[in-house]
Ligand SMILES: Nc1ncnc2c1ncn2[C@@H]1O[C@H](COP(=O)(O)OP(=O)(O)OP(=O)(O)O)[C@@H](O)[C@H]1O
């Protein structure tokens with residue numbers, strides 16, 4: 414039975430896609446069978462693995478047209494599968510509401526394959542629209558990447574309140590897995606100040622792994638690779654490996 | 667008759683809010699009567715001016731409850747008004763669809779006050795949800811901030827296609843005002859490569875002003891100020907002043 418983790422944030426550009434790519438590859442490197450689900454119409458996760466976003470068989474086909482999920486799964490490397498997205502998901506974002514049981518469509522689509530994987534990671538779009546609601550309703554836990562700046566910290570509080578409300582309205586038992594500081598530059602006082610405030614507010618819910626800022630993360634998708642392949646010994650790559658280890662240990666497996 | 671500009675991007679965290687803040691203040695510094703509209707449930711624009719997001723009279727009241735727009739306008743400095751947002755907009759994002767003529771609610775709400783301002787700038791949430799559609803339907807032109815990295819460039823093409831489609835479906839005459847490179851670090855080869863590709867693809871649509879990366883932009887909202895006040899002679903502040911001048915000249919006034 415897979416542990417399903419939704420990677421979400423209301424703030425944009427905080428490293429959700431980068432975290433799903435690198436945590437996914439780091440888990441697969443450990444031989445842990447992992448599935449990545451691209452739920453973002455930008456299809457950035459899909460592009461980060463070198464897949465063309467003009468694919469016709471994507472998550473949109475399963476969510477909106479009832480195509481079996483097994484038809485849209487693609488293998489990208491040992492122990493790592495992906496369900497790609499495409500720009501067609503933009504239509505889904507605006508018409509999903511009209512479907513019966515619209516918040517649960519992803520959960521129901523993933524049901525048949527839960528047994529195949531130890532981890533399912535869902536890359537959500539920024540914000541709290543219907544696709545993000547689907548990600549949350551499908552997950553056991555959620556992970557929130559955050560850039561260590563003031564506007565990101567402010568936005569985090571709004572997100573936690575909103576997810577608490579969703580949890581009640583939809584009768585979910587989703588838990589906060591943790592908060593991941595990304596794009597960190599410890600030499601900047603503003604970053605240190607925000608990290609201190611984050612730790613004061615959320616204690617052990619803040620992962621003791623910080624992902625450092627590095628242009629290599631921006632370059633890696635050009636090669637259709639993760640940094641773990643593009644520059645395996647880079648400190649950023651090592652940080653995501655440590656995160657994978659932490660998550661596996663915490664999961665009791 | 668105001669010139670209404672929607673600041674949009676599908677990619678998150680590219681500087682939409684920061685651009686609306688600084689372009690707005692730069693126009694007001696020139697004595698140009700300007701209105702800023704916060705259309706994002708994160709209410710980051712609202713916070714950047716030191717306003718509390720627990721306000722009851724926000725854009726949500728006008729969009730969803732028919733409260734007159736004049737009741738929700740706040741003045742923040744000479745020649746600069748703001749219509750604030752709050753986290754209540756999260757509800758609007760999910761229920762806006764059910765309203766009659768839902769894409770045009772912002773346009774209709776702003777109609778009575780178009781004559782008061784030379785410029786109305788709309789800060790949209792990331793993505794292409796119903797709030798962003800309202801921003802686009804209310805505007806004469808749209809401006810797209812972009813970080814000079816590969817995933818942002820990829821996302822830009824999807825956005826322009828989507829806006830083209832909306833333009834047709836809703837019968838709009840909105841034009842692309844320009845693409846604004848933000849958080850630029852010219853010493854990074856990846857940034858120079860992406861900027862070159864951007865200029866090759868979009869030519870004169872790329873503003874000849876680049877907003878430099880600087881931690882000062884992240885610090886300014888803590889003080890509830892724009893960088894134009896926090897550090898008036900900073901290169902980032904000067905860049906936004908140049909952008910305001912360019913936009914005013916191009917607008918023929
Ligand atoms: N640690 C890092 N250092 C430097 N750049 C990074 C880092 N992590 C991610 N990036 C880059 O920053 C940009 C934003 O990251 P990413 O796309 O992962 O964020 P996101 O939260 O998924 O954004 P969105 O809200 O648009 O979905 C990307 O170009 C990415 O390659």
Ligand SMILES: Nc1ncnc2c1ncn2[C@@H]1O[C@H](COP(=O)(O)OP(=O)(O)OP(=O)(O)O)[C@@H](O)[C@H]1O
Nearest residue numbers: 424425678679680681682683684792879880883884
């Ligand atoms: N030129 C810059 N240099 C450094 N930091 C910046 C710059 N411009 C903006 N920032 C900071 O980067 C973060 C993201 O910027 P901002 O919130 O303006 O982006 P956005 O596109 O509005 O994000 P969202 O998609 O969440 O609405 C903020 O903390 C902001 O203060």
Ligand SMILES: [Mg+2]
Nearest residue numbers: 429430453457
């Ligand atoms: Mg993403």
Ligand SMILES: [Mg+2]
Nearest residue numbers: 682683706710
């Ligand atoms: Mg914003």
